[in-house]
Amino acid sequence: MARPTIADIATRAGVSKGAVSFALNGRPGVSDATRERILKIAEQMSWRPHSAARALGASRVDSVGMVIARPARTLGVEPFFAHLLSGVQSGLSAESISLQLLIVEDTAAEIEVYRRWASEHRVDGVILVDLTVKDPRVDELKALELPAVVIGGRGGKGALASVWADDRDAMLSIVEYLAALGHRRIAHVAGTPIFQHTQRRIRALRDAAPRLGLVDAPSLTTDFSDAEGAAITRKLLSQSERPTAIVYDSDVMAVAGLGVAMEMGVSVPGDLSIVAFDDSILTQLMHPALTALSRDTFEFGRQAAEVLLETIADPAQVINRRTADPVLTVRESTAPPS
């Protein structure tokens, strides 16, 4: 027999389909003796539930979704997603729940996907990344009644469940370190201002500047691309009063910035210190290797999966879980200003 069904097992065990279902799902309704007998037979026949059948009956599909709305070309460089995915999967695998992944161009397409998933019952819940200010996805998901957890964006009231790390503290740990080295002119090459985490980082720097005695601490926003990262760096280093340290919101921009510094004859870390707000193999491949903020992205994903499963189990509660703080990994690109 190719793929045994629950009915086959029932026949073989001399019981009803219902009894087999109870036994296999570990719920009351059968005696321990019968349960064990059924389990053994199921094992023997190497029975596995038919996911569609189960989904139809139990109205849950044991599958969650994740949509990444970024053009593919900016995606590949970032180990962030690969690690995040691995973490999510590790969190899901315990319950043997599968993950649907989709890469789309923009948020509009992403919302379309949620609508389709909801109406076709393809997922039990979704994981959101890159939360923006006044993110339209939040309301949409609430309207669809699709359980969701946001990665990286703590929400206020009426928000979705979330898993977050403290961007504010992270930024502080960077600039406090730079200030301690003696830097007073620190620039921040940020990402797009529509992301909440970008806003939080900018605010953190602005708030900390007076306390740390920073002369000038501008945050300049970009689209996260290497091109804009390079352009802004070129501009910063062309000023008469150039910064002695630059913090980049991503590893790619930091590398692009390092390239500009070299091209302009600005020595790193002699004349300029560089810090990347994200760690990866990229930062380690460089010469000098870049000082970077390391986050346990895998753990991030794992926790997101956990929170999502809890949210699916009980949609009423809204969990906001804070994960371990990121730590600064100091390498060769930071030194006291000359």
Added chain:
Amino acid sequence: MARPTIADIATRAGVSKGAVSFALNGRPGVSDATRERILKIAEQMSWRPHSAARALGASRVDSVGMVIARPARTLGVEPFFAHLLSGVQSGLSAESISLQLLIVEDTAAEIEVYRRWASEHRVDGVILVDLTVKDPRVDELKALELPAVVIGGRGGKGALASVWADDRDAMLSIVEYLAALGHRRIAHVAGTPIFQHTQRRIRALRDAAPRLGLVDAPSLTTDFSDAEGAAITRKLLSQSERPTAIVYDSDVMAVAGLGVAMEMGVSVPGDLSIVAFDDSILTQLMHPALTALSRDTFEFGRQAAEVLLETIADPAQVINRRTADPVLTVRESTAPPS
């Protein structure tokens, strides 16, 4: 009404469930007038098929799977997968088929996933990457009768369907260019020899060497890591007769190699030309920017999806589709030997 079922539409249209099913699936059995009426009502009620119900009845789940067996840390750097995924999705989206993605540690785990997917009917087919010599996955998938398409590995008889580019030609286009520049000592820092594509590249170089008058053309295998790429480069550049050009099987290794050259005071491209057998943003971020082989990875993925769908539709035929040849993108890291 939250989510209308086919029965709701039937009631509203005053016909039977069967008629509605016929109409919605565009198959004969209803008149054009009735069909149109049903379609309009379905549209009005914004009906969408319940994927599980459809899967159960039609015994296909409109979902395909892809497992990547690599430790997550080596994965993130490669835009390859991000582009590939986007391409696959674009190929699938036409039929609104979803993609399940899984990242696992090794091939054993990967095979486990295939078994589970097959027994739970979670996917209609799978896409394989990184085909190895005597790959155990091939036999396993045939035993499971799970339709599959291999990316990057043309198969002989009894093989699975595939989508491939000509590694041999690709390697030739690189070494012929280097030979034309005047290089006679070319080294090849390859990936793991267990991958079929690694073997093909090595063989292509070996076969072409005499014809191109190469004095020495060693292929040295690695595990694709930056560390081994750097180590081998260090060894190559320490020889009394050092190569004047090095071809790296991946962008990460090429970047690591460039770092070693700089650290040893070997100027690129003055004393050493560098070519990466894979293009990405990484190669463009470097100074000098690296000459690299560009493949249309997106298209690769799109075609893989297409071939997979055809294979699912008719498992008897085995399609082997060749995609566009990769082209060499010349940047700043190659020049005639001094």
Added chain:
DNA sequence: TGCAGGAGCTATACCGGTTTATCAAACCCA
């Protein structure tokens, strides 16, 4: 005029599970 054949549709079984109503037997305690 009669009948074959096809178009158009209905009724129903079915896919493989879960869930619920029901029931018999055993058990409990006064």
Added chain:
DNA sequence: TGGGTTTGATAAACCGGTATAGCTCCTGCA
């Protein structure tokens, strides 16, 4: 000993579609 509760199990309904056998009515052709 008898009535009520608990336990272990069954049969049947159900989830939302698809597939199919069969029915009715209309058409065409001899």
